[in-house]
Amino acid sequence: MYWADELAAQARGPQVVNDSKTPSGTVHVGSLRGPVIHDAVWRALRERGVEARFLYGVDDLDAMDAAALLTADSVDRFMGVPLAHVPPPPGSSAASYARHFVGELFLPTFRRLGIEPEFYWMSEVYGSGRMDPYLRLALDRAERVREIYARVSHVEKPAGWLPVQVICEQCGRVGTTIALDWDGRTVRYECRPDYVSWAHGCGHAGRVAPFGGRATLPWNLGWAAKWSLFGVTIEGCGKDLATAGGSRERSDAIAREVFEREPPRNVMYEFLNVGGRKMSTSRGTGAAAHAIAEVVPGELLRFLFLRPRPHQAIEFDPAGDTIPRLFDEFDRIAAATAGREVKGELPPDHDRLFAHSLVDRSADAATHAAAFRPTFGHLALLLQIPGVEIPARMAAEKGAALGELELAILAERTRAAAAWLATYAPDRARIEVRREGLPAAAAELGEDQRVYLGALALAAETAPPGSGDGWQALLFEVANRAAIPAGRAFGALYVAFLGRTNGPRAGWLLASLEPAFVVARLRAAAGWRPGPAG
RNA sequence: GGGCCCGUAGCUCAACGGUAGAGCGGGGGACUCUUAAUCCCUAGGUUCAGGGUUCGAAUCCCUGCGGGCUCACCA
Numbered sequence: 369m370y371w372a373d374e375l376a377a378q379a380r381g382p383q384v385v386n387d388s389k390t391p392s393g394t395v396h397v398g399s400l401r402g403p404v405i406h407d408a409v410w411r412a413l414r415e416r417g418v419e420a421r422f423l424y425g426v427d428d429l430d431a432m433d434a435a436a437l438l439t440a441d442s443v444d445r446f447m448g449v450p451l452a453h454v455p456p457p458p459g460s461s462a463a464s465y466a467r468h469f470v471g472e473l474f475l476p477t478f479r480r481l482g483i484e485p486e487f488y489w490m491s492e493v494y495g496s497g498r499m500d501p502y503l504r505l506a507l508d509r510a511e512r513v514r515e516i517y518a519r520v521s522h523v524e525k526p527a528g529w530l531p532v533q534v535i536c537e538q539c540g541r542v543g544t545t546i547a548l549d550w551d552g553r554t555v556r557y558e559c560r561p562d563y564v565s566w567a568h569g570c571g572h573a574g575r576v577a578p579f580g581g582r583a584t585l586p587w588n589l590g591w592a593a594k595w596s597l598f599g600v601t602i603e604g605c606g607k608d609l610a611t612a613g614g615s616r617e618r619s620d621a622i623a624r625e626v627f628e629r630e631p632p633r634n635v636m637y638e639f640l641n642v643g644g645r646k647m648s649t650s651r652g653t654g655a656a657a658h659a660i661a662e663v664v665p666g667e668l669l670r671f672l673f674l675r676p677r678p679h680q681a682i683e684f685d686p687a688g689d690t691i692p693r694l695f696d697e698f699d700r701i702a703a704a705t706a707g708r709e710v711k712g713e714l715p716p717d718h719d720r721l722f723a724h725s726l727v728d729r730s731a732d733a734a735t736h737a738a739a740f741r742p743t744f745g746h747l748a749l750l751l752q753i754p755g756v757e758i759p760a761r762m763a764a765e766k767g768a769a770l771g772e773l774e775l776a777i778l779a780e781r782t783r784a785a786a787a788w789l790a791t792y793a794p795d796r797a798r799i800e801v802r803r804e805g806l807p808a809a810a811a812e813l814g815e816d817q818r819v820y821l822g823a824l825a826l827a828a829e830t831a832p833p834g835s836g837d838g839w840q841a842l843l844f845e846v847a848n849r850a851a852i853p854a855g856r857a858f859g860a861l862y863v864a865f866l867g868r869t870n871g872p873r874a875g876w877l878l879a880s881l882e883p884a885f886v887v888a889r890l891r892a893a894a895g896w897r898p899g900p901a902g
Numbered sequence: 903g904g905g906c907c908c909g910u911a912g913c914u915c916a917a918c919g920g921u922a923g924a925g926c927g928g929g930g931g932a933c934u935c936u937u938a939a940u941c942c943c944u945a946g947g948u949u950c951a952g953g954g955u956u957c958g959a960a961u962c963c964c965u966g967c968g969g970g971c972u973c974a975c976c977a
Contacts, residue, residue, distance in 0.1 A: 390977060392977090427977080430976095430977060431976085431977075433976070433977070521973075521974070522904095522973095522974060523974070523975090543976080543977090564975080564976070565975080565976095566975095566976080586976090586977085587976075587977050588977095590977095606972095607905095607906060607907070607971070607972065608971075608972050608973080609972090609973095610905090610906070610972090611904085611905050611906060611971090611972045611973050612904060612905035612906080612972095612973075613904065613905070613973050613974070614905080614906095614972070614973050614974095615973085615977085617905095617973095636906075636907090638906090638907060638908090638971085639907095639970095639971070639972095641970080641971085676915095677918095679906085679907065679908095680907080680908080681907065681908070681970080681971080683914070683915085685914095688914090689913090689914070689925090689926070690914085692926095693914075693915090693925070693926080696925070696926095697915095697924095697925080700924090700925090710924095711923085711924060711925085712916065712917090712923060712924035712925075713916045713917045713923055713924070714916085714917090715916075715917085716917095716918090743939085745939095746938085746939060749938065749939080750938090750939090753938085765939090799938095837935090840935060840936075841935075843935090843936085844934090844935060844936080848934090853937095854934080854935090854936070854937065855936095855937055856937090857937080858936070858937040858938095859937065861937085862937075862938095871937085871938065872938055872939095873935095873936065873937090873938065873939095874936075874937075874938090875935085875936085
């Protein structure tokens with residue numbers, strides 16, 4: 369069974385699927401795995417007739433901790449301040465940094481992937497007082513919380529430490545405060561200059577009732593509190609959190625022992641790797657989610673995350689074969705779903721996988737599966753050949769006029785292929801006339817090939833063809849006369865002009881170049897050198 | 903040190919209890935206006951190793967080896 373259906377089949381009663389994200393930092397493609405997985409689980413539940421909601425929390429009261437994202441002069445002032453209270457970047461009309469970030473990067477990407485959860489903002493949830501019961505519970509049971517940290521994660525909190533993060537009344541930072549004394553109504557807190565290394569508190573100390581948005585719960589408690597508040601029954605997490613003694617285990621224990629509720633069903637998901645290493649923006653191996661989304665259409669991106677089971681790491685190298693291969697595998701699954709014969713093994717319930725890859729969840733999967741899809745690699749090649757009418761060419765390949773859906777797919781793939789060629793495509797996928805000089809590979813040309821090129825130069829100089837057709841005819845004619853097999857003749861041309869042994873239709877390629885350049889290059893490749901003057 | 907994931911043809915992976923497969927690469931061939939595209943043929947891999955369960959294991963269990971990630975600061 370398709371993994372999302374397997375999971376859905378185990379659910380009993382109404383379900384609440386939840387996921388969250390702190391809106392800071394660049395989001396690389398790998399971060400999209402969680403949202404796609406949760407969306408698929410939610411869709412699978414609904415499709416089984418299970419009552420289910422899909423929630424997505426924006427943790428915008430978390431502290432700004434990425435200095436790189438702030439302008440130099442605002443680092444001192446805003447590091448450690450809740451993201452909801454940090455002003456947006458210059459020129460943005462958003463109400464806050466968090467709103468800007470989510471609005472600019474998150475929502476558009478989600479929309480392209482057909483992910484439509486119910487969003488909630490933690491700044492609003494805290495502000496409304498709905499978190500107050502959990503804050504109170506956490507404070508009343510602070511001793512137990514400390515014990516859990518020590519037992520589960522071997523983390524020793526300082527004596528008197530309380531599980532709340534007060535927002536400093538003087539400087540507005542949340543990341544720099546420590547709360548120390550709970551009297552049942554208020555806590556005493558200190559905003560310390562050296563509490564964390566990445567932000568500096570102002571030194572203020574005071575007492576405050578930590579409710580109604582004046583304080584937040586630390587990460588693990590906040591997570592567990594959300595489970596209780598929203599009745600979450602399924603929430604996966606990345607494997608970094610799912611490790612023993614890690615965040616998830618801590619939060620699970622807090623849910624059980626502090627908030628007295630069974631934690632949701634976990635779905636551990638693996639990372640997206642580049643070259644066997646975890647994708648990392650700081651290491652320079654990250655590919656920004658929105659950048660990849662430009663090149664890879666939504667259904668393909670969904671497919672990327674849905675094809676492997678969640679616990680399987682995904683090897684993703686945007687500069688390698690990953691992207692074209694992804695298209696091909698998707699097309700194969702589409703063909704199988706449409707009932708066509710395909711090679712190779714199929715994943716379980718490939719039709720379900722296909723349906724879940726579609727961005728529009730109400731779309732008719734059978735219609736989409738049957739639609740004509742141009743091969744990505746082929747499209748990328750055609751795009752580089754002068755004078756190719758792609759829609760007409762595709763209609764010819766299909767053998768019939770393209771329908772509305774097929775034209776839309778073609779347009780999307782054409783855009784994707786163009787973007788791919790402009791960014792990640794490896795050189796061998798690129799066709800480029802080597803204008804700077806004779807490619808080194810020309811040294812490998814055989815004698816018969818040189819003779820052919822020389823003869824061609826002579827013929828072209830005498831009577832230069834004026835069209836692709838004309839060139840093409842000449843190429844064959846000369847090949848015939850020189851008694852060289854067409855394969856070797858054309859191979860020589862590609863080497864001379866492109867530095868590779870194959871390429872697009874040669875006649876049209878040559879027709880797109882100036883005749884003088886063509887003749888000169890043919891001669892050079894043939895081994896002729898301009899003779900000494902006189 | 904603890905945990906999790908992975909280890910299948912050169913590469914990327916599929917199959918997840920029922921006679922080991924695909925794509926790409928490599929090799930060979932077909933198409934006498936295409937060499938791109940397309941199509942056909944070809945890889946014979948002790949499924950990391952060793953035990954165990956089973957009528958039957960790449961697939962389940964145990965151990966070891968190798969690789970990766972992660973936790974012990976914050977979210």
